[in-house]
Amino acid sequence: MKVESIWFHDLSLEERQFLESPGDAALPRTTDVLIIGAGLVGLFTAWCLRQRFEGSICVLDSHGISHGASGHNTGGLFAGQTSHTHPQVFRDWALESRELYGSLATSGGPLADPGIDFVRSGSLRIDGKWPGRLPEYSDSETQRGNKSEALSQAALSDFEPLLSSRFSEGFYCNDDATFHPLRTALALARDLRRDDVSLITHTPVSDFTISSGHLEAINCGGSTVSAGTFVLTTGWAAGEMSSRLGFSLPLGPVKGQAIATTPREFTMRTCLLGATMVRQLKDGRIVAGGTQEFVGPDLQATDDGRRQVLRDAAEMVPDLNDAPLDRTWVGLRPHTPDGMPVVDRFPGSDNVFLAAGHFTKGVLLAPVTGQAIADWLIAGSATRDLQHLSAARFANPAA
Numbered sequence: 001m002k003v004e005s006i007w008f009h010d011l012s013l014e015e016r017q018f019l020e021s022p023g024d025a026a027l028p029r030t031t032d033v034l035i036i037g038a039g040l041v042g043l044f045t046a047w048c049l050r051q052r053f054e055g056s057i058c059v060l061d062s063h064g065i066s067h068g069a070s071g072h073n074t075g076g077l078f079a080g081q082t083s084h085t086h087p088q089v090f091r092d093w094a095l096e097s098r099e100l101y102g103s104l105a106t107s108g109g110p111l112a113d114p115g116i117d118f119v120r121s122g123s124l125r126i127d128g129k130w131p132g133r134l135p136e137y138s139d140s141e142t143q144r145g146n147k148s149e150a151l152s153q154a155a156l157s158d159f160e161p162l163l164s165s166r167f168s169e170g171f172y173c174n175d176d177a178t179f180h181p182l183r184t185a186l187a188l189a190r191d192l193r194r195d196d197v198s199l200i201t202h203t204p205v206s207d208f209t210i211s212s213g214h215l216e217a218i219n220c221g222g223s224t225v226s227a228g229t230f231v232l233t234t235g236w237a238a239g240e241m242s243s244r245l246g247f248s249l250p251l252g253p254v255k256g257q258a259i260a261t262t263p264r265e266f267t268m269r270t271c272l273l274g275a276t277m278v279r280q281l282k283d284g285r286i287v288a289g290g291t292q293e294f295v296g297p298d299l300q301a302t303d304d305g306r307r308q309v310l311r312d313a314a315e316m317v318p319d320l321n322d323a324p325l326d327r328t329w330v331g332l333r334p335h336t337p338d339g340m341p342v343v344d345r346f347p348g349s350d351n352v353f354l355a356a357g358h359f360t361k362g363v364l365l366a367p368v369t370g371q372a373i374a375d376w377l378i379a380g381s382a383t384r385d386l387q388h389l390s391a392a393r394f395a396n397p398a399a
Helices: 013-020 040-050 088-105 134-143 153-159 181-194 235-244 303-316 359-379
Strands: 030-036 057-060 123-125 148-152 169-173 198-200 207-211 214-220 223-232 252-261 271-273 277-280 286-289 325-335 342-345 352-356
Touching: 013 181, 030 040, 040 057, 040 181, 040 352, 040 359, 057 223, 088 359, 134 148, 134 169, 148 153, 153 169, 181 198, 223 235, 223 359, 235 252, 235 325, 235 352, 252 303, 286 303, 303 325, 325 359, 342 359, 352 359
Parallel strands: 030 057, 030 223, 057 198, 123 271, 223 352
Antiparallel strands: 123 169, 148 169, 207 214, 214 223, 252 286, 252 325, 271 277, 277 286, 342 352
16 A cells, blocks of 8 residues: 555656756745745745736745645545634635635636646535534525535435435535645646746755844755745744744644545545545545644654544445555644634734644635735735734744
């Protein structure tokens, strides 16, 4: 069994090489905007900014493009299932971001030609994690724009015959979707290259030059890059970077292991969310995951993690019992105590912005996060309500 993300496996050699090294551009000595982190949040930030900004933009990463959590997930855009415990403004943001994917990927959209495998698969939650009675919750969700359906046990068996009979209710969101995260990263990166955005990979940041709250430059192994504005989109590593910049954020990695089976002869009708997530790819393979392990930056796939995910998946879809596995992989999700990201100007700084900590919603929220940061940079101030995502909610200046 291979230990490799299914999304990398699906790419051609040329595509994988492009993600590793997207060109021969040299590290610039200066740039107007430097985005540190080339996952989907960083790429969408650069892409949204480039639509209205003619200055120089550089995207920098210590690894390849989207080699972190953006390339090691299960490819779900389940905005309708965003927890009811989050503020409604955040839940509305998730719906907006899912629809941004839809508009970008449909005919005539900028991501339509290369294709990102965007499919309105729907999502079905069966773990009972909704408030009060399900029919009332479903009605209220539909009224706020989250098209949904409350399914009884009888309706569940008709809707998804493969589902175990042990589940008594289900919350179905018709407009939820799935996509290929790395084909999306490829489409964005190639578009950015055509628009003269510098993409620099395998170049870690080693030091910062700060003067009176103003970040003047970064050092990358002896090379210095100065910029007018810096944007940190480095996922869980943004916590450590923030400390080096003088502000302590409770942001760190949560290990998530996922699996993919060999192609199955049965056909699932939708994506299932319970103790784990289970979905089927168009070639018949089943993807399931992932675990949530608070064990630090551990990228080691384990037999225990693999068995746990398959066991949870089989409890939902009994036909997965003893299903042969093709591969497993691990991603590190950036986590904050309230499960929401920080999208804000860095406290005490006039030219550093932070967009990180999206936890399980990173790929989903990447378009709207990139749009929010780009709008802020162009307008000179936040153009939408981001108070619930402020760094100040975790105020604890580093000593």
